[in-house]
Every structure is written in C-alpha cells, then in structure tokens.
Amino acid sequence: MKNAHVALVRGINVGPNKRVNMADLRALVEELGYSDVRTLLNSGNVVFSSSPAKSKDAASRIEKALEQKVGVSARVVVMSADELAAAVEENPLATIADNASRLLLGVMADPTDKKKLSDITRQDWGQERIALGASRAVYMWMPKGVIESKLNAAVSKALGEGVTTRNWATILKLRDMTGAP
Numbered sequence: 746m747k748n749a750h751v752a753l754v755r756g757i758n759v760g761p762n763k764r765v766n767m768a769d770l771r772a773l774v775e776e777l778g779y780s781d782v783r784t785l786l787n788s789g790n791v792v793f794s795s796s797p798a799k800s801k802d803a804a805s806r807i808e809k810a811l812e813q814k815v816g817v818s819a820r821v822v823v824m825s826a827d828e829l830a831a832a833v834e835e836n837p838l839a840t841i842a843d844n845a846s847r848l849l850l851g852v853m854a855d856p857t858d859k860k861k862l863s864d865i866t867r868q869d870w871g872q873e874r875i876a877l878g879a880s881r882a883v884y885m886w887m888p889k890g891v892i893e894s895k896l897n898a899a900v901s902k903a904l905g906e907g908v909t910t911r912n913w914a915t916i917l918k919l920r921d922m923t924g925a926p
Contacts, residue, residue, distance in 0.1 A: 747782075749826035749923035750800055752807055753852060754789025754819050763817050765789065768878050769870045773810050775838065779803070785918055789819070790911070792922045804854070812843045820906045826923035833920050836913075837876040838884045839926060844916035847890060850884035851883040851900060859883075870896045883908065 752774070757763045767784040770791060774782045779793040781808060795803060804823040811817050824832070842848035853859065859877055866875055873896040874886040887894040891912075900908065911919070 747862065748794050748796060748800070749925070750779075750793055750803060751824050751826070751919050751923060752789075752791040752793065752803065753822045753824070753830055753909045753911065754791070754807070754811070754820070755906060757789040757817060757819050763819060765811070765815055765817055765819075766874075771814060771838045773814055777803075777806050777810055778806055783922060787913065788911075788915075790915065790919055792919060800812055820854060820909065822854050822881075822909050824852060824881075826920075828915070829920050829923060830925035831880070831894060831898040832878055832882040833916060834877055835882070836884055836912060837878075838886045841874065842886045844888070845917070847887050847911045848913040849885045849887070849891065849897070850913065850916045851885060851908045851910040853881040853883065853903070853904065855907060856881045858904055858907050861907075862900065865896075865899050865903060868899075875900070884907075885910070 747917055757765045767787055773781045774791055774793055779795050781794040783792045804821045807821045811819055872888050874882045875896055885896055891897055
C-alpha cells in the first residue's frame with residue numbers, strides 16, 4: 746500500500762460513551778481526501794493512503810471531523826507505515842512477552858512526552874516491564890493483564906490523552922494491512 750498510514754483513535758467504543766460506527770469512521774476519513782481507507786476491529790484503527798503533504802496534518806483533521814460530523818471528541822495519533830514497521834522491529838520486549846494481548850504498544854502524540862516517563866522507566870515493576878522506543882513508542886508488558894496493571898495506570902496517569910495503546914496482536918495486524926515488511 747503506497748504512502749500508507751495508520752490512525753489510532755483514542756478511547757472510542759470502549760464503553761457506552763464515544764460510540765463511533767466503523768463505516769461512519771471510514772466515510773469520514775474518505776471525505777477528508779484519504780484513499781484506500783480500511784478499519785480494523787471496532788476500536789478506532791484506520792489504515793489509509795495519503796500524499797506526504799496531506800499526511801502531515803491528518804491527525805488534527807480527523808480529530809476535527811470526528812467532533813464536527815460525529816459529535817465525538819477523541820485524540821488521534823497517526824503513524825506512517827514505515828514508523829509502525831520500525832516500532833514493530835525494535836520491540837525490546839518481544840523476547841519476554843508470550844501473550845500478545847498483554848503486550849501493549851503505546852504511541853505518544855508528542856515524542857517529547859518521553860521525559861514524562863523517565864521516573865516510571867527507572868522503577869521496579871515486578872514482573873511488568875516498560876521500554877521506550879526510538880521515536881514515539883512505549884512498550885509495556887503486563888503478564889497478569891492490562892486491567893489490574895499498576896504500570897499501565899502509571900503510564901496513563903503520566904501521559905493522559907497524549908498516548909494511545911494497542912495490544913501487540915492488533916499492532917501486527919495493522920502493520921500487515923499497511924503492506925509494510
């Protein structure tokens with residue numbers, strides 16, 4: 746898929762609020778001029794093609810359109826297929842994580858937010874692990890599950906809406922959908 750990108754919409758379809766139909770989300774992204782639009786699952790994962798010029802402000806354009814056309818306020822983080830493939834390739838926790846649903850990739854909207862995680866990365870989290878990637882990636886391994894994870898709670902508190910996470914199985918599917926190696 747040429748000039749592929751992934752938009753990760755934060756916090757939609759998780760509970761009863763912020764409900765967005767995936768067909769509506771695809772249509773919205775297409776109306777913004779992006780092509781080859783596809784969604785994965787029901788949790789705000791959109792793969793699309795875009796010219797380099799249009800991809801620069803894709804996150805803010807999608808956020809505004811969601812608010813205006815669907816009435817849902819949600820943070821959107823956009824990664825290029827190459828950035829996603831690099832995040833998959835560099836995963837420093839891949840050798841210890843044995844359950845893809847308990848390994849998360851967090852993508853920060855602002856790469857400078859890494860500094861907000863410096864204390865967290867130095868703490869002992871028992872069996873849980875955290876590692877920072879080269880760009881906007883934060884990897885979190887929670888062998889006992891995400892819901893009860895103290896690490897996940899600490900990262901969420903530190904970054905707030907500045908990060909969106911997906912489990913590793915979803916990340917691999919998104920990478921495959923972009924056609925990235």
